[in-house]
Amino acid sequence: MFQEIAGIKIPDSRLAKDAADILREHGDDLLWNHSNRVFLFGAVNGKKAKQNYDLELLYISALFHDLGLTKKYSSADLRFEVDGANAARSFLQQYQVPDESIRLVWDAIALHTTPGVAEHKEAEVALLFSGVGLDVMGDGFEQFDDDSREEIIKAFPRNNFKQKIxxxxxxxxxxxxxxxxxxxxxxxxxxxxxxxxxxxxxNCILHSPWKE
Structure with a gap:
């Protein structure tokens, strides 16, 4: 496991390692590389903006943010973002993580595909959103340092990501x-x-049960 990439130290607590093990077990290389790039892109953005945020919570959020796409964590009737958020909440509760920290992680994951809202929330939520946006759609690509971007991609390759995701x-x-x-x-x-x-x-409005 890398210790530091693009000036960001990869969290190596037991909590962080166990979360990484879950993604490794139930995800695949596509989700592994994507999730780690998302974390690093978000963390670099936070460092550049001199934001005060919890690096470990951002890391957990990134590792779990797409787990709702996997067979293990996919429900029959919830948005995949909520499935991932619920999985992260259950995981964190096992480690007696404070409720406020769990809420931050839940929000970050549940809102990571919600533009117009996530970027105005707490730093961990906004930074996960920015990391996802950069990796998936190239949001903020020109403003991101070239050397840092290349270092991150070297560590966690894209491998035809646009066609696979x-x-x-x-x-x-x-x-x-x-x-x-x-x-x-x-x-x-x-x-x-x-x-x-x-x-x-x-149609939902016009065909509602209201009589007028």
């Missing part, structure tokens, strides 16, 4: 496409199933 998302929630209603993952479902239509918000 979209089907990986779909595999994680194709059994519950209705959970993408109102969020960006609906685009993933329509990419593979153009005939599929989620509920329409206007």
């Amino acid at each position: 979209i089907p990986a998302f779909y595999e994680g929630f194709k059994h519950k496409p209705e959970t993408t209603f109102g969020n960006m993952k609906e685009d993933i479902v329509q990419h593979f199933r153009p005939e599929y239509k989620n509920k329409n918000f206007c």
